[in-house]
Amino acid sequence: MFRKHMYFFIIFVGLLSCRKENTSWSTKWSFPIIKDQLNLQHLFGDTLLKNDSSGCSIVYEKSLYNLNLSEYIKIPDTTISSELSINFPSLNLNPGTILSQKNVENEISIGDAQLKRIVVRKGSIEIVLKNPLTTKTIYTIEIPSFTKNGVSVKQTLIAQKGTTSSPSTISSTLDLSGYSIDLSGLDNNTFNTILTNFDMQLDPDGSVTKVSNKDITMMDIKISDIKIEYAQGYFGNLHINSNYEVPFDGIKKITNGTLNFNQATVELTINNSCKIMARGKINSLTSFRTSTTTLIPFQNIQLNNPFFIAPAQTTGNTITSSQKKFILNEKNSNLLPFLENFGDRYKIDYSFELNPYGNLNGGWDEIFPTSGIELKIKSVIPLKFNAQQLTFQDTLSIDLNTINKKLESGSLKLHCETNIPINSKVYLYFLNSNRKIIETLIGSNEILGKPTSSKENQISIVYFSPKSTFYNNSNLIKYVVIKTILNSVDSNYEFPYNGTLNFQLSGDFQTNTSY
Numbered sequence: 001m002f003r004k005h006m007y008f009f010i011i012f013v014g015l016l017s018c019r020k021e022n023t024s025w026s027t028k029w030s031f032p033i034i035k036d037q038l039n040l041q042h043l044f045g046d047t048l049l050k051n052d053s054s055g056c057s058i059v060y061e062k063s064l065y066n067l068n069l070s071e072y073i074k075i076p077d078t079t080i081s082s083e084l085s086i087n088f089p090s091l092n093l094n095p096g097t098i099l100s101q102k103n104v105e106n107e108i109s110i111g112d113a114q115l116k117r118i119v120v121r122k123g124s125i126e127i128v129l130k131n132p133l134t135t136k137t138i139y140t141i142e143i144p145s146f147t148k149n150g151v152s153v154k155q156t157l158i159a160q161k162g163t164t165s166s167p168s169t170i171s172s173t174l175d176l177s178g179y180s181i182d183l184s185g186l187d188n189n190t191f192n193t194i195l196t197n198f199d200m201q202l203d204p205d206g207s208v209t210k211v212s213n214k215d216i217t218m219m220d221i222k223i224s225d226i227k228i229e230y231a232q233g234y235f236g237n238l239h240i241n242s243n244y245e246v247p248f249d250g251i252k253k254i255t256n257g258t259l260n261f262n263q264a265t266v267e268l269t270i271n272n273s274c275k276i277m278a279r280g281k282i283n284s285l286t287s288f289r290t291s292t293t294t295l296i297p298f299q300n301i302q303l304n305n306p307f308f309i310a311p312a313q314t315t316g317n318t319i320t321s322s323q324k325k326f327i328l329n330e331k332n333s334n335l336l337p338f339l340e341n342f343g344d345r346y347k348i349d350y351s352f353e354l355n356p357y358g359n360l361n362g363g364w365d366e367i368f369p370t371s372g373i374e375l376k377i378k379s380v381i382p383l384k385f386n387a388q389q390l391t392f393q394d395t396l397s398i399d400l401n402t403i404n405k406k407l408e409s410g411s412l413k414l415h416c417e418t419n420i421p422i423n424s425k426v427y428l429y430f431l432n433s434n435r436k437i438i439e440t441l442i443g444s445n446e447i448l449g450k451p452t453s454s455k456e457n458q459i460s461i462v463y464f465s466p467k468s469t470f471y472n473n474s475n476l477i478k479y480v481v482i483k484t485i486l487n488s489v490d491s492n493y494e495f496p497y498n499g500t501l502n503f504q505l506s507g508d509f510q511t512n513t514s515y
Contacts (some may be wrong), residue, residue: 033412034396036482038501056499058381064244064348065375069274069367070121073113073235075226080106082198082219090212095135096204103144103186106194108223114191114363115233116184121369123176123226130167130218131159133211136203139170141219145194148179164215176226183233191233191363196221234363235276238354240373243347251344255291257390257485261336264381266328271374272309273321275366278373279356280324281306287343296341300333302326311361312371319368339381350375387422390486395431400474407474410509412464414443419457420499421449421489426462428505429481430470438477439470447501449489480505 084101125146131137136158143153155172162168185193200217202209272278285298310322330336352373355365400407414426424447430439443462450458470477482503 033398033400033505033507034480034503035505036394036396036503038392038394038484038503039499056383058383059379061376061378062246063374063376064246065242065350066372067240067352067374068370068372069235069276069354070228070231070369070371072238072240073228073231073367075108075110075118075123075223075228077222077224077226078108080108080194080196080221080223082106082196082221084198084200084217084219085215086211086213088213090210092208092210093202094208095202095206098199098201100200101196101198104196104198105185105190106196108183108192108194110192112236113234114359115231115235116182116191116363117230117232118181118183118226118228119230120176120179120181121227121229123179124173124224125153125176126171126173126220126222126224127155127157128169128171128220128222129157129159130169131162132164132167132215132217133202133209134161134163135206135209136161137217138201138203139217139219140197140199140201141221142197143194143221144197145182146176146179147182153179164212167218176223228367229369231367232363233365234359234361235354235365235367237356237358240352240354242351243349244375246346246348246377248344248346251342252290253392253394254342255391255393255483258388259340259342259390260386260388261339261381262384263330264335264339264379266335266380267376267378268326268328269376269378270309270324271321271376272323273312273319273368274354274371274373275311275314275364275368276354277311277356277360278309279306279353280309280373281351282326283349283351285348286346287338287341288345288347289341289343290345294341296334296338296343298328298333298335298338300326300328308356309373311365314366319370348375348377385488387486387488391483392486393481393483395479395481398477398480400477407471407507408510409471410466410507412441412466413506413508414462414464415504415506416447416460416462416502417457418447418460418501419450420501421452422486422501423447423449423489424487424501425485427481427483427485428464429483430477431479431481432473432476433478435479438473439466441466441470447484452489 082101082104084099086099125143127141129139129141131139139157139159141153141155141157146153153174155174157170157172159170160168181194182188183192183194184190186195198219268282270280282303285303287296287298288294307324309324312322313320328335412428414428416424416426418424426443426447428439428441428443429437430441432438441464443464445460445462447460447462448458450456482505484501
């Protein structure tokens with residue numbers, strides 16, 4: 001039995017040693033390559049589409065700018081410094097003697113603003129004392145201007161003895177969050193003014209202390225990082241300039257052609273929730289299309305002309321914003337050509353001025369926690385249009401190496417299904433990893449749109465015949481660009497909310513397999 005198996009093994013090895021060439025054969029191979037869908041969500045996103053009894057529209061709403069004035073009004077870091085000394089060359093003071101400064105008005109700088117009162121959202125003070133006296137000293141600092149729940153700031157600090165040349169130092173910090181600051185002064189008739197009281201008591205258990213007029217006690221109140229919750233007064237003449245860019249990256253997939261809209265409406269709304277008069281101006285509004293580098297400025301008589309916005313109204317704790325609204329449409333502007341530019345970048349440039357005529361309100365303007373100037377936009381574009389040579393282009397990744405077979409000949413088949421009455425011509429561009437074109441293919445026929453009288457979706461089959469360059473370089477193909485040129489069947493067509501054009505690309509190829 002063993003010898004019999006050995007003979008078989010020798011014969012098998014001999015047959016293998018006589019083989020000179022690989023075995024190969026050709027087969028037909030069909031396989032799907034990619035799927036894609038053209039719909040409104042590709043261009044605008046789900047949140048921009050509205051579908052109701054009036055039809056399908058693109059509705060875009062956004063707050064372009066919201067200036068919170070409580071963030072804009074700045075209280076700069078400042079230090080209130082006080083000095084306390086005797087008016088005589090020298091005195092012997094008994095233990096427990098008290099020296100005082102009462103109701104000292106300290107003016108702080110807040111630019112051209114004149115504030116009467118603020119409520120602090122965040123901030124702090126640091127009190128620093130330098131004691132030159134040769135005895136322990138008790139300092140009591142009160143700031144009547146700073147109150148919380150009806151109680152003013154009051155700090156007692158005990159400083160150890162020092163000398164004129166080397167005073168002892170002591171400090172204390174306090175969180176001002178939630179504090180109210182009265183800046184109207186002692187008689188409530190001024191602004192930007194902080195009251196302070198300062199008492200100095202010599203150690204009651206000490207001895208008689210000799211004090212000269214060179215023994216100057218220094219006190220610094222350092223106010224830092226103040227953020228405003230509420231403010232009352234005159235906030236100065238503020239100029240605010242800004243611009244905002246709205247990107248629509250999906251629009252970049254439209255590379256050519258025209259889409260003629262029948263109508264559209266854009267609302268620009270400025271809300272003023274500050275109790276301050278404002279003047280504004282929309283300096284420019286532009287549409288920029290990257291594919292053609294076309295820039296179209298918006299044209300309307302209201303553009304680039306100043307307008308006024310009344311102060312907000314308050315009733316108790318209720319704030320009613322004042323509002324300025326611009327209604328822009330095809331009758332009062334170049335809105336339709338502006339939109340038909342297919343801009344993928346819209347830029348708006350604007351400016352606001354608060355208190356353009358100065359302090360007309362006697363310092364009774366108010367800013368609340370939510371007070372600000374807001375610029376909002378809302379556009380409504382009914383999707384009733386006529387498309388001519390409208391070119392949509394989408395790039396998808398593919399890898400023909402995954403089939404593990406050498407492509408020799410055959411065709412590509414594009415299966416299309418649509419529920420919209422728009423005819424389409426399709427081109428395929430095959431690209432390498434550097435996105436350089438390897439092969440360009442034109443469809444054998446158009447994709448037919450769904451007839452308006454039909455209830456069934458329209459199905460079309462489009463064939464493509466690759467050239468030799470496609471087969472020779474199939475291993476290098478990494479991307480396919482589907483370029484679709486759309487033409488409306490009806491001249492005034494209302495695009496349905498669920499309008500889609502579905503693609504499925506597959507290959508029917510003769511392949512070669514070798515072993």
